[in-house]
Amino acid sequence: MNRIPSKIKITSVIVASLFFGLMGMxxxxxxxxxxxxxxxxxxxxxxxxxxxxxNNTRISENNNSLGNAGFLPVISADGAINKRIEDNETRYGSGAPIPDRNDEGAETTVYNYGVNASWRIFDGLTMFATLDRLSTLSEISEVEARNRVELVLADIITGYYEIAGQQKAAQVLENTVEISEERIRIAETARDLGSGSEYELLLARADMNTDQAALIRTKTNLNQLKVLLTTILGDTTEAAFTVQPEIELAGKLSLENMIAEAVAQNRELTIARLTEQAAEAEIRELRGDWFPQVDVSGGYAYSRTEASTGFSEFSQSQGFRYGISASVNLFDGFNKQRRQENARIALKNEQLRRQDLELQVRANVSRVYAQYDDALSLIELEEENLEINKQTVEIALERFELGTINSIELREAQQSLLNAENRLIEAQITAKSAEIELLRLSGRLLSQIE
Structure with missing residues (x-):
């Protein structure tokens, strides 16, 4: 008479735990x-x-200026006051009509100030090529910043859903531990009444220890995933949070569209193309070495010298100056040829890197899409398996109430359901991670968020 209430009680615990707890309730x-x-x-x-x-983008924007490219003149101002105090002794030859001099503490003060300007008006069009290169470098920095944002977004979203999956797994194991504790209680009662054995009690305790160990490992992994996410978010002080358990997938992605979009707008490929443009601009910069450089200059200067001794008390000059100059490098030990040849080789390397990167991007999209497609198939299969295992547990519960199976067989049915739930969670996380990576590779992730 004592076994019937026990069966009914464990049946209630199992039904409530599996069909509500396993689903994150x-x-x-x-x-x-x-x-x-x-x-x-x-x-x-x-x-x-x-x-x-x-910040790096701001630096590149600051560098992209007419002044840095050499378009603007250079204007400077200078001024100085110099003072000398010295003893002067002058002796003239015999018969000279000028008497000898002996000046002690003679002071001389010199004032100078002026404004100077120089402007290179022709440098073989180097300044135009330099401006193009600086503009390209600024654009590269902007794309690199967007690429960094996409990488961080991918890490955040992937980490978030990994936490959601691990959170579900922890809930599953918590329910399993409760059921194992109830099995132990029933086994102890059955042993005390003489209807059970010590063997079944030991098995129940071993199963509970296994479940508790798995729960500890899962919670440890869950806390580690939370720390990783908060590190990405820029704050590790608070990891006591939960996430929403739903793992939602977007519509089915197309491999052909993903490859086409990746080739057209993948951030790393865009950076490679821009780097190639910067290398071309550098070649144009070096061509300016073969042309003369023409500078115009001008300025205003003032100078005054005051002396406490001598024939004059002061002398002063002031006025404007201007001029034009030209220079050309006729021979520099073939260094111009060397620099241009190295620049052409560097351009070729950038072209090869871009081609290699495009091949890698195509391969990565195909590889990740295969994982994505397989995960979608696994989700469909595991959802079917989950329904089958739910029905199996229902049948096992009915037979357990009738006494036709023991607690070990019930445990096997329960474990099959838990494994099916965990496999479904794993497939969902794999599919979501692959989906995020495909969106990132195709350059669509940031636009999806915006």
């Missing part, structure tokens, strides 16, 4: 829920790599 310690939009917002504001990339 169980409440644990109250924690703040971090949704994905907030995680992205915090990451974009605080992530250190993004902030560094933004």
């Amino acid at each position: 169980k409440d644990g310690v109250a924690q703040e829920t971090l949704n994905l939009d907030d995680a992205i917002r915090i990451g974009l504001e605080r992530n250190f790599a993004i902030r560094i990339a933004e």
